[in-house]
Every structure is written in structure tokens, then in C-alpha cells.
Amino acid sequence: QITLKESGPTLVKPTQTLTLTCTFSGFSLSTSGVGVGWIRQPPGKALEWLALIYWNDDKRYSPSLKSRLTITKDTSKSQVVLTMTNMDPVDTATYYCAHKPGIAAAHNCFDPWGQGTLVTVSS
Amino acid sequence: SYELTQPPSVSVSPGQTAKITCSGDALSKQYTYWYQQKPGQAPVLVMYKDSERPSGIPERFSGSSSGTTVTLTISGVQAEDEADYYCQSADSSGTYFYVFGTGTKVSVL
Numbered sequence: 247q248i249t250l251k252e253s254g255p256t257l258v259k260p261t262q263t264l265t266l267t268c269t270f271s272g273f274s275l276s277t278s279g280v281g282v283g284w285i286r287q288p289p290g291k292a293l294e295w296l297a298l299i300y301w302n303d304d305k306r307y308s309p310s311l312k313s314r315l316t317i318t319k320d321t322s323k324s325q326v327v328l329t330m331t332n333m334d335p336v337d338t339a340t341y342y343c344a345h346k347p348g349i350a351a352a353h354n355c356f357d358p359w360g361q362g363t364l365v366t367v368s369s
Numbered sequence: 370s371y372e373l374t375q376p377p378s379v380s381v382s383p384g385q386t387a388k389i390t391c392s393g394d395a396l397s398k399q400y401t402y403w404y405q406q407k408p409g410q411a412p413v414l415v416m417y418k419d420s421e422r423p424s425g426i427p428e429r430f431s432g433s434s435s436g437t438t439v440t441l442t443i444s445g446v447q448a449e450d451e452a453d454y455y456c457q458s459a460d461s462s463g464t465y466f467y468v469f470g471t472g473t474k475v476s477v478l
Binding site for chain 2: 308
């Protein structure tokens with residue numbers, strides 16, 4: 247059974263850097279094709295894909311947020327870390343991490359997801 | 370930027386059929402995936418590769434694709450199907466970025 251759980255601060259101040267950790271079990275990020283992605287959802291709004299890291303350390307970022315995002319992995323700890331710089335109140339959202347089952351076009355989805363963590367940006 | 374467009378809301382009576390559309394330029398080239406999200410919960414994958422149903426998803430959920438529009442159909446809607454539904458796909462190459470639809474609220478009257 248694959249499970250993921252997000253952790254990090256619930257409140258950050260404007261201009262600060264957000265660091266979120268996704269700790270997972272039931273799969274290994276050393277398995278060929280596997281990836282972990284981050285998605286966020288502002289209150290009452292739609293989902294927004296942020297970033298993705300693959301087993302081979304290949305990384306993908308949202309074009310609109312690329313300059314602010316960094317995704318890394320620690321395979322030995324079964325963790326993926328997302329950092330987002332220069333936080334703003336509009337970045338207030340629930341942040342989810344999710345498993346990506348493979349690199350093929352048939353696997354361009356996220357399943358399952360973590361429970362999410364709400365991050366509020368306010369002074 | 371690449372966008373996937375969905376109707377904001379769909380209302381349906383129990384036992385009837387709900388159809389949710391998702392439109393995007395690259396959908397003729399890339400598979401579409403659908404997620405169900407109930408209040409306070411994380412999204413759950415209910416359809417992959419346009420029309421494949423993951424294990425555990427009821428048969429009343431089906432998917433289809435035609436050109437740049439894909440459709441999620443819920444036949445014989447039940448009260449428990451009331452939720453937000455999001456489509457998701459990838460850029461035209463399928464390798465650079467991923468995008469979610471605007472979301473559709475399905476209300477069971």
C-alpha cells in the first residue's frame with residue numbers, strides 16, 4: 247500500500263521561503279520510472295501542479311513558478327522536499343504530494359495523494 | 370499558458386446521468402485523467418488513460434475522448450458522487466509539465 251504524508255510549517259511570513267517534506271512508503275524512488283509530484287490548491291480554488299521529481303533525479307517545474315521552486319529527493323529516507331521562495335499571501339493553499347506511477351504517457355497521472363497540508367502566508 | 374476548461378457546475382438527480390467535459394488543445398495528443406475530490410479530502414483518481422477505470426472505482430464511472438474534448442460520465446448518479454471533479458493532462462509532448470482543469474462541482478439534487 248502506497249502512502250504519502252506532507253509536513254512543514256502551517257504559517258509563513260511574506261517573502262520567506264517555504265520548505266515542505268513529503269514522506270512516503272510502499273514504493274521506492276530508486277525504482278525505474280517512479281516519480282513524486284507536488285500539487286497545491288488555494289482555498290475554494292482549483293488544483294495547480296507545481297513540480298515533479300523522478301527516480302533518476304530528472305525534475306520538472308511549473309513554467310509559471312519555475313524560478314521560485316526547487317524539488318529534491320532523499321531516497322534513503324523516502325522523502326521528497328519542495329522549497330518555494332519569496333512566499334506571498336496568494337500562495338496560501340493546501341499543498342499535496344502524490345505518487346506518479348511511471349514515466350510513460352499512460353502514467354502521466356498522480357495516484358495516490360497525501361492528505362495535504364495547509365500553508366497560510368500572512369504577516 | 371496551457372489550460373484545460375471544464376464547466377463550473379453540473380446538477381443531476383439521483384439515478385440520472387452526469388457528463389463532465391474537459392477541453393484543451395493538447396488533449397488529442399495526450400491522455401486525460403480524472404480525479405474526484407470530496408470536501409476536506411485529497412483528490413482520488415477515478416479515470417486514467419481517457420477511459421480506464423482504476424480498481425475499486427464503480428462501473429458507473431466511464432470516460433471517452435473525441436478530438437480535443439474528453440468526457441467523464443457518471444451513470445446512475447448516487448448521492449455519494451457529489452464532489453468536485455478535475456481533469457488533468459500533460460503538455461503536448463507529455464514530458465515537460467502537467468496541468469489540471471478548472472474543476473466541476475457535481476451536485477446531486
